[in-house]
Amino acid sequence: MGVxxxxxxxxAIPGDGIGRETVPAARRVLDVLSAAHGFELLWTEHPWxxxxxxxxxxxxxxxxxxxxxxxxAILLGAVGTxxxxxxxxxxxxxxxxxxxxxxxxxxxxxxSLPGIRGPLRDERPFDLVVVRxxxxxxxxxxxxxxxxxxxxxxxxxEAVFTRMGVERIARYAFGLARTRSGRVASATKSNGIVHxxxxxxxxxxxxxxxxxxxxxxxxxxDALAALLVLDPTRFDVIVASNLxxxxxxxxxxxxxxxxxxAPCGNIDxxxxxxxxxxxxxxxxxxxxxxxxxxxxxxIWSGALMLEHLGEKEAADRLVRALDRVVAxxxxxxxxxGTLSTNEVCxxxxxxxxxxxxxx
Amino acid sequence: MGVxxxxxxxxAIPGDGIGRETVPAARRVLDVLSAAHGFELLWTEHPWxxxxxxxxxxxxxxxxxxxxxxxxAILLGAVGTxxxxxxxxxxxxxxxxxxxxxxxxxxxxxxSLPGIRGPLRDERPFDLVVVRxxxxxxxxxxxxxxxxxxxxxxxxxEAVFTRMGVERIARYAFGLARTRSGRVASATKSNGIVHxxxxxxxxxxxxxxxxxxxxxxxxxxDALAALLVLDPTRFDVIVASNLxxxxxxxxxxxxxxxxxxAPCGNIDxxxxxxxxxxxxxxxxxxxxxxxxxxxxxxIWSGALMLEHLGEKEAADRLVRALDRVVAxxxxxxxxxGTLSTNEVCxxxxxxxxxxxxxx
Ligand SMILES: CC(C)[C@H](C(=O)O)[C@@H](O)C(=O)O
Ligand SMILES: CC(C)[C@H](C(=O)O)[C@@H](O)C(=O)O
Numbered sequence: 001m002g003v004x005x006x007x008x009x010x011x012a013i014p015g016d017g018i019g020r021e022t023v024p025a026a027r028r029v030l031d032v033l034s035a036a037h038g039f040e041l042l043w044t045e046h047p048w049x050x051x052x053x054x055x056x057x058x059x060x061x062x063x064x065x066x067x068x069x070x071x072x073a074i075l076l077g078a079v080g081t082x083x084x085x086x087x088x089x090x091x092x093x094x095x096x097x098x099x100x101x102x103x104x105x106x107x108x109x110x111x112s113l114p115g116i117r118g119p120l121r122d123e124r125p126f127d128l129v130v131v132r133x134x135x136x137x138x139x140x141x142x143x144x145x146x147x148x149x150x151x152x153x154x155x156x157x158e159a160v161f162t163r164m165g166v167e168r169i170a171r172y173a174f175g176l177a178r179t180r181s182g183r184v185a186s187a188t189k190s191n192g193i194v195h196x197x198x199x200x201x202x203x204x205x206x207x208x209x210x211x212x213x214x215x216x217x218x219x220x221x222d223a224l225a226a227l228l229v230l231d232p233t234r235f236d237v238i239v240a241s242n243l244x245x246x247x248x249x250x251x252x253x254x255x256x257x258x259x260x261x262a263p264c265g266n267i268d269x270x271x272x273x274x275x276x277x278x279x280x281x282x283x284x285x286x287x288x289x290x291x292x293x294x295x296x297x298x299i300w301s302g303a304l305m306l307e308h309l310g311e312k313e314a315a316d317r318l319v320r321a322l323d324r325v326v327a328x329x330x331x332x333x334x335x336x337g338t339l340s341t342n343e344v345c346x347x348x349x350x351x352x353x354x355x356x357x358x359x
Numbered sequence: 360m361g362v363x364x365x366x367x368x369x370x371a372i373p374g375d376g377i378g379r380e381t382v383p384a385a386r387r388v389l390d391v392l393s394a395a396h397g398f399e400l401l402w403t404e405h406p407w408x409x410x411x412x413x414x415x416x417x418x419x420x421x422x423x424x425x426x427x428x429x430x431x432a433i434l435l436g437a438v439g440t441x442x443x444x445x446x447x448x449x450x451x452x453x454x455x456x457x458x459x460x461x462x463x464x465x466x467x468x469x470x471s472l473p474g475i476r477g478p479l480r481d482e483r484p485f486d487l488v489v490v491r492x493x494x495x496x497x498x499x500x501x502x503x504x505x506x507x508x509x510x511x512x513x514x515x516x517e518a519v520f521t522r523m524g525v526e527r528i529a530r531y532a533f534g535l536a537r538t539r540s541g542r543v544a545s546a547t548k549s550n551g552i553v554h555x556x557x558x559x560x561x562x563x564x565x566x567x568x569x570x571x572x573x574x575x576x577x578x579x580x581d582a583l584a585a586l587l588v589l590d591p592t593r594f595d596v597i598v599a600s601n602l603x604x605x606x607x608x609x610x611x612x613x614x615x616x617x618x619x620x621a622p623c624g625n626i627d628x629x630x631x632x633x634x635x636x637x638x639x640x641x642x643x644x645x646x647x648x649x650x651x652x653x654x655x656x657x658i659w660s661g662a663l664m665l666e667h668l669g670e671k672e673a674a675d676r677l678v679r680a681l682d683r684v685v686a687x688x689x690x691x692x693x694x695x696g697t698l699s700t701n702e703v704c705x706x707x708x709x710x711x712x713x714x715x716x717x718x
Contacts, residue, residue: 087557090550095552119481120478120479120480121476121478122478143518143553143554143555152521152523153521154519154520155519155520155554155555156555157518157555158515159516161513161515163510163511163512163513190445191446191449192498192602193450193454194498194502194516195502195516196514196516222606222608222610225609225610226612226613226618229478229588229613229614231478246580246581247584249581250581250582251581251585251588251610253585254589255588
């Protein structure tokens with residue numbers, strides 16, 4: 001009827017290991033969903049990773065970043081194989097993409113899923129988001145070694161926090177809190193001898209002043225880790241530096257019993273470049289080819305991607321389908337089920353069809 | 360009968376808040392114990408801390424370190440009040456002592472106590488020790504700010520790892536593992552862009568080669584935090600950098616349900632200077648004067664002190680008494696009891712007397 005369909009160019013990077021199983025699986029689900037919601041995902045496939053490295057000596061082609069720059073978003077599987085050292089595989093693919101596209105937000109929602117019991121005795125469900133700074137802080141290329149191999153050898157790593165960097169991640173976290181409970185917990189360590197953390201506190205407090213409707217509480221990261229295992233339900237948005245966010249997001253995902261299904265968005269909220277969506281799990285070489293890889297982390301990452309692209313209705317529908325699929329027990333062995341990767345996708349598609357009729 | 364009694368000079372620094380209640384309480388228990396084991400603790404009392412600061416402008420006298428240098432060990436309560444900023448109170452008392460006496464091991468045993476339920480559903484008891492590097496790494500005085508208050512302001516913190524520093528903490532951890540299960544878990548983050556952690560891994564692996572009977576496994580700190588909440592029973596000795604050890608020891612103490620009672624030894628194993636023993640809890644200004652402060656963290660720290668001084672038999676007896684006191688429920692409100700600080704000490708003394716007769 002002459003209506004132009006909304007289209008999004010998505011660069012798929014299956015990567016290594018089970019990423020090569022979960023990305024195609026998630027694409028199938030996302031395509032059914034997009035059709036039902038009147039938009040189209042135009043996929044390009046980028047077969048980069050450790051196999052590519054074995055052939056070419058690089059994890060991606062020299063114009064890889066340029067190629068990705070054409071996309072509206074990137075869906076990544078997993079990176080790494082036992083044969084290739086991490087500093088080659090991760091630094092050759094995952095980390096350059098995060099940095100080149102200034103994906104300064106690492107968005108890590110973690111919540112209890114229906115029917116999935118985490119390790120905690122207290123079974124009250126929780127629902128929080130770790131907003132991790134993704135471009136600076138403790139992870140920087142500023143560092144190295146002196147006197148290599150000698151008794152007086154030393155290694156240094158400079159943590160660099162800029163006002164711009166802290167401000168923008170804090171602003172994102174406070175904005176997000178507005179759409180949620182209106183509470184932000186900031187992870188700090190300003191009581192130790194860490195010069196950067198009092199600065200983090202100051203800048204976060206300045207940003208907080210612009211969000212009088214949002215409540216800010218700061219916690220030393222050691223105490224925060226303890227509080228999280230004692231009662232995760234008291235937290236909503238947690239804003240944290242690169243390293244603290246890395247630790248806290250794995251910790252909370254484990255508490256939700258969902259380390260294998262937790263998603264991650266590497267986001268540049270300005271939209272200048274594509275954002276990248278990936279499950280937090282790894283390439284799991286031990287289960288490659290068995291058909292037992294859980295596609296939920298990848299599918300949930302796809303939901304974050306759709307939300308980022310502005311397709312909130314579709315994203316919400318996908319997340320509701322996820323809850324129902326999990327609640328029905330139509331899941332892979334890691335979640336106590338008996339289905340294969342593809343059968344879980346079938347369950348998603350069926351659930352989407354059912355909810356489509358109901359809507 | 361002419362036998363010279365073994366004597367140890369102990370510097371007591373009650374510090375602030377409940378430290379002023381728990382240190383005298385612990386002294387009472389330790390004195391009964393030492394008498395029964397044929398040695399004597401010669402106490403000197405050092406009333407330093409925030410009240411001292413209010414009077415003198417310093418957290419301890421200018422010859423404070425010298426005074427402490429006379430002691431065989433230091434028993435510290437807690438440092439800090441809400442009125443005094445942490446960088447004044449901690450950096451003025453706690454941290455200089457750790458550093459001046461090169462207390463490079465922060466020894467943090469964490470284990471389930473009989474009858475105390477932690478937050479985990481799985482109630483199998485666990486028993487581990489976090490061996491935290493205590494003098495270098497992410498906590499250093501190398502750092503600062505540029506362009507203060509301006510939009511392009513930045514703060515830097517240099518993490519410095521030396522071969523000497525990593526080697527000596529690793530050697531301590533491996534030696535300790537030999538007396539326990541023979542397993543060491545090393546906390547690393549060498550897959551991220553952190554230049555110091557591959558160095559940490561290398562040096563730890565070199566030390567491991569000298570301990571062929573000890574099994575070493577390395578974990579990325581994010582994964583380790585997750586594994587700890589999924590199953591702490593699989594860990595025994597965990598060796599970690601200053602910051603990682605700080606986070607992991609609070610996390611594990613919370614898992615044991617014992618964050619209020621966990622002890623800490625700040626140890627220089629060479630014995631060149633005194634080592635310092637302190638509970639990991641803070642000064643808890645909110646309960647000061649109520650008599651409800653739990654003395655167990657302080658008493659347990661005393662047990663670590665006795666073990667360090669070579670009085671292993673007495674230390675073991677104190678730890679056994681601790682288990683019985685806790686199992687009997689003769690504890691303060693934080694552990695579900697109704698007793699006061701002093702009544703818990705009475706329970707300890709009674710328990711020691713009973714076990715003394717039995718022995
Ligand atoms: C108070 C602070 C400086 C200290 C530290 O981080 O060392 C504390 O958290 C601890 O663990 O003893
Ligand atoms: C693989 C590693 C570099 C990465 C990180 O620390 O960023 C991972 O742990 C993550 O959290 O995405």
